[in-house]
Amino acid sequence: MKTTNTNKNILAALLITSTLVASGYAQTTAPAPTVMETQFQHNIGADHIQNAVIAAATDNGWEIIQKDANKLLLKKSISFKETAKNTRGRTWNKVTVNKDAVASVDLTDNSYALKLDEASQKYLKDYYSEKVLSKDLKTLKNAIHCAMIPEAL
Numbered sequence: 001m002k003t004t005n006t007n008k009n010i011l012a013a014l015l016i017t018s019t020l021v022a023s024g025y026a027q028t029t030a031p032a033p034t035v036m037e038t039q040f041q042h043n044i045g046a047d048h049i050q051n052a053v054i055a056a057a058t059d060n061g062w063e064i065i066q067k068d069a070n071k072l073l074l075k076k077s078i079s080f081k082e083t084a085k086n087t088r089g090r091t092w093n094k095v096t097v098n099k100d101a102v103a104s105v106d107l108t109d110n111s112y113a114l115k116l117d118e119a120s121q122k123y124l125k126d127y128y129s130e131k132v133l134s135k136d137l138k139t140l141k142n143a144i145h146c147a148m149i150p151e152a153l
Contacts, residue, residue, distance in 0.1 A: 036141055037113040044148070046070055046107045053105055053112065056143035072105040076136065080128040099123055101133060
């Protein structure tokens with residue numbers, strides 16, 4: 001009698017685990033960052049931060065749309081693969097899609113905040129586009145910090 005209860009418990013645990021794995025619960029990833037804020041300890045100056053952001057953005061393929069005193073608008077074409085239907089209605093074909101990601105950078109004397117706009121957040125929600133976007137944003141952030149280092153060193 002005890003072995004049948006143990007077998008039922010093991011079977012139930014396997015059923016629950018396989019259901020979670022099949023539904024993708026175990027493979028969920030964190031969403032791509034839509035806001036990156038960096039606060040510096042010292043007052044560096046908005047002009048110096050703006051020059052560093054412009055240099056890093058142009059080196060990494062971002063286009064500068066608008067340049068104001070304390071705000072920048074950046075745009076980059078993000079290409080990722082998306083599932084599309086073929087002529088027979090089957091959906092296993094992958095198609096490369098190019099979408100524009102637009103980000104605004106708010107500048108102060110000792111910080112900057114990079115935010116994606118609403119339209120970019122809406123269509124950059126699947127796994128592949130988030131992966132590409134998070135990689136590009138991380139590369140941009142690292143390049144900004146490298147551009148902030150004084151050349152006298």
